[in-house]
Amino acid sequence: MSIKKLEPAALNRWVDGILQKQKVYGIQARGDKFVFDQLDRADQLRLDYDVSVTAPKAFLQPPCETLLRFGEKGFESVVESEPFVLFGVHPYDMAAILQMDVVFAEGNPDIHYLERRKNATIVVCDVQNASENVFAGCMGTAVLESGGDVLVTRVGSAYVVESRSARGEALMETIATAPVAGARDLGERKAVWEKNRKLLRRHELKVKPEQLPALLEKSYDHPVWEEKAKRCFSCGSCNLVCPTCYCFNVRDTVSYNLKDGERERVWDGCMLAEFALVAGGHNFRKKKAERYRHRYYRKGKYLHDMHKQIACVGCGRCITACVTKIANPVEIYNRLAEGQK
Amino acid sequence: MISSNTAQPMKDIYLPEPADVLKASPMTALEMFFEFRLASGRELGHMPGQFVEVSIPGIGEAPISISSSPTQKGSFQMVVRKVGNVSGAMHALSAGRQVGIRGPFGTHFPVDGEMKGKDILFICGGIGLVPVRSAINYVLDHRDDYGHVTILFGTKTPADRLFTDEMQRWASAKDVTFMETVDRGDDAWKGNVGVITTLIPKVRLDPARTVAVVCGPPIMYKFVILELDKVGLKADRMYVSLERHMKCGVGKCGHCQVNGLYACQDGAVFKYSDIASVREAI
The missing domain is CATH 2.40.30.10 (Translation factors)
Incomplete structure (x- = not known):
């Protein structure tokens, strides 16, 4: 696998070359925030970003996507996806994508997600600036040893660019003649990783992530759920920005002829009041505290029971997004751990 | 290409x-x-x-x-x-x-497993009869594979009764006990009045050789299970079918979660002993 060293100008030339051939969704500035959006020029890229407002999952599981089309001939599958590059994904977000890969591939494989995933080339980018609430360092996702197709790391004034898959290798074809990163560059990259493991800890989790399932197992009736949920608006912002939230709703839309239409999948969230509502009016998670607790159990226990991974990657977006400041997972887990002492 | x-x-x-x-x-x-x-x-x-x-x-x-x-x-x-x-x-x-x-989609009543050779107690509230009817007719169509069959059915009023013709057939079938009740009777109603749990003490059952199949509105399970417990039926001999918002049916959308379980994949039919400690289940 190639491992190159690129000066900023060379990196931009490489990206501009990619843009000639493929659609690229890259990290860009919008005001003082950052978002993933279609890239027109390499110099729009902001690999020094701290965190994107929403997670790049949107390019694999869009907020709204057509699953089926229906009309007089009945239903037909819609699998629309073209090759694209997702450029500048932070390691914690890549960790979340790897979890989504498991969810959509296991059991009954979901072709809508898997096709889009198959078409994606993901360029992971090591963090240069820690966001205000990131705690990926506590979750083991500040640095990713594997995953994604290319890893870009800023070392000094240049970048180390490493391919991590055949697809990544193909993306790096145009920089085949670029200088190979030397031992010193790799040493510096290692130093970046060490630094990031320590730096991406704006909140300090006092327990090891692998202890969370057992901690939650004992905390079902803890007063914290009720206390925090009292201030919850059930707005679902924490679900919306979460890179590991993938729950969805499905709805039909009909065209004006009242015959043709589409069945769409849209993002949903377990914090929304109607999430567990059934026809007839019974709501199986009617109370805010039940929904609030469910979200933490889902992230820290239920999904772990299934996949042996904590479904929180420490991006800290929920902490930032929550209007009433009740969504800090570190605060919750530390509080639960306190009671255990 | x-x-x-x-x-x-x-x-x-x-x-x-x-x-x-x-x-x-x-x-x-x-x-x-x-x-x-x-x-x-x-x-x-x-x-x-x-x-x-x-x-x-x-x-x-x-x-x-x-x-x-x-x-x-x-x-x-x-x-x-x-x-x-x-x-x-x-x-x-x-x-x-x-x-x-x-x-x-989902799990099924163990007509091909644990129910075989056992006495079967069907307990249905309202439209809970609808899925259980599939099991009742399956059992009656394979009559020799099972012991005594008891069917308990409760509805709010006589007007809510379902499959009344079929019930008559079940009631008169050999080796079947059929009992019905309504929460509120009307002038024409001559049968039992009261919630479905009032029928359970009237059933003669041998807990050692009985499997219960329970389906009804969410509120019904807790009380039926208490009554079954009283007559000595073990939790691993009770099967319940849980209703949830099963949007996708294939374990993806997340709507039907019962704590860490998916009603659409792990259920909707659960062995009660498997979910007795699952707090959101019953």
């Missing part, structure tokens, strides 16, 4: 297959009876207690239990209460129309 990839294209788990409405007739003020056949002619291949997702294009999809026994070939039946968008649209269906079907 012809792709060199000869692998079979993956199946779309969200794509319904067409089914013809063979029959659609009202049963009560709220419930309608349906009989369907898959347009392909394929048997649905369900087991008692399983459900399908029924699609009405432009309205949506809803999880509906199969009410007929798999021993009945060539078609399958449902009873649908008009409570939501899809069920509402289904009530406007008539024979000759088409719907979309996905499934069958």
Whole structure:
């Protein structure tokens, strides 16, 4: 696998070359925030970003996507996806994508997600600036040893660019003649990783992530759920920005002829009041505290029971997004751990 | 360019297959009876207690239990209460129309496993009878495989009773005990009055050789299980079918979670001992 060293100008030339051939969704500035959006020029890229407002999952599981089309001939599958590059994904977000890969591939494989995933080339980018609430360092996702197709790391004034898959290798074809990163560059990259493991800890989790399932197992009736949920608006912002939230709703839309239409999948969230509502009016998670607790159990226990991974990657977006400041997972887990002492 | 990839294209788990409405007739003020056949002619291949997702294009999809026994070939039946968008649209269906079907999904009553050789106690509240009817008829169609059969059925009022003709058949079948109750009787009602739990003490059962199948509204389970416990039935001999918002049916969408379980995959039929400590279950 190639491992190159690129000066900023060379990196931009490489990206501009990619843009000639493929659609690229890259990290860009919008005001003082950052978002993933279609890239027109390499110099729009902001690999020094701290965190994107929403997670790049949107390019694999869009907020709204057509699953089926229906009309007089009945239903037909819609699998629309073209090759694209997702450029500048932070390691914690890549960790979340790897979890989504498991969810959509296991059991009954979901072709809508898997096709889009198959078409994606993901360029992971090591963090240069820690966001205000990131705690990926506590979750083991500040640095990713594997995953994604290319890893870009800023070392000094240049970048180390490493391919991590055949697809990544193909993306790096145009920089085949670029200088190979030397031992010193790799040493510096290692130093970046060490630094990031320590730096991406704006909140300090006092327990090891692998202890969370057992901690939650004992905390079902803890007063914290009720206390925090009292201030919850059930707005679902924490679900919306979460890179590991993938729950969805499905709805039909009909065209004006009242015959043709589409069945769409849209993002949903377990914090929304109607999430567990059934026809007839019974709501199986009617109370805010039940929904609030469910979200933490889902992230820290239920999904772990299934996949042996904590479904929180420490991006800290929920902490930032929550209007009433009740969504800090570190605060919750530390509080639960306190009671255990 | 012809792709060199000869692998079979993956199946779309969200794509319904067409089914013809063979029959659609009202049963009560709220419930309608349906009989369907898959347009392909394929048997649905369900087991008692399983459900399908029924699609009405432009309205949506809803999880509906199969009410007929798999021993009945060539078609399958449902009873649908008009409570939501899809069920509402289904009530406007008539024979000759088409719907979309996905499934069958979920676990089933263990008619082919733990229930074999045992006395069976069916306890159904209201439209809880609908999925259980599949198991009752399966058991009666394989009569020699099971011991004594007891069917308890409760509804709010006599007007809510379902499958009244079939009930008469069950009641008169050999080696079947059938008991009914209503929460509120009317002038014509001569039978039991009271909630369904009042029937349980009237049943003579041997807990050592009985399996109970329970299905009804969410509120019913707690009380029925308490009564069954009183007569000595163990939790691993009780099977319950739980209702949840099973939006996708394939373990993806997250709506039907019962704590860490998916009602659509791990259920809807659960052995009670498996969920007794699952706090959101009952």
